[in-house]
Amino acid sequence: MNKDTAEIEAQLDELRGAENFIGFCAFDLFLDNDESKRKDGVLKISRHNITPETGFLKFTFIVDVYGDKLLRKQVLELFSRFHDNELKSETDPDFMYIKPPEPTNQKDKSWFIGEVFFHFDSINGSSRENVYNFFLPFLTLRLPLEFSDLQWWETEKEVNEQKKSAIQAITDFIISKF
Incomplete structure (x- = not known):
């Protein structure tokens, strides 16, 4: 991962806002199936x-196109x-891709931002396992890209459980000494 990608990742924290941001990863996008025309995103x-x-899960792709x-x-x-008609027969009718709007100002022109939405109808549909085993492979079949390791944001529940288990471990240690 290069410096540009690291800067993008640093900006993702600011983008989280009110969104329920659950994870991110870097990726390499291959233009014209040419290794030398690889773009980071x-x-x-x-x-x-x-x-x-x-x-629904929203997958937002951000690529620096340098204006x-x-x-x-490309x-x-x-x-x-x-937008391929063949894709409609392979996906849920609630699958949706949003075509990015034309950039309106100079700042917008330096980035390409594309969004892909996947509907889920059960809590397991949006699980980490489903992201790894279905959504990411589906996206790699449609786009010439390679994902880096996916990083997950810890939920408040996970953070609280970690704190509780750390407190419990300390308590158990103290009790075992007396």
Whole structure:
């Protein structure tokens, strides 16, 4: 991962905001199946519940296109594969790809941001296992990319459980000494 990708990852923390941001990873995007035309990017995953059991996962792809119109067009063409008619027969009707809008200001022109949504109808549908075993492989079949290790954000529940187990371990140690 290069310096540009590290800077993107640093900015992801700011983007979290009100979104239920659950994880991120770097990726390599291969333009024209050419190793020398590899672009770095970051994938941001967030979870949005409609009901306690149902909702959707949003996969946000961020690629630095350096304000280059041709490069932006190439990346957009790769992501436009999600508009393929063949894809509709392979996916849930609630699958959705949002075509990125044309950039409106200079800052917007340096980034390509594409979003892919996957509906889930059970809590297990949005599990980490499903992200690893279904969503990421599905995306790699559609796009010429390679993901780095996925990093998960700890939920408040996980943090509280860790604190409780650490306190319990200390308590057990003290009790065992007396």
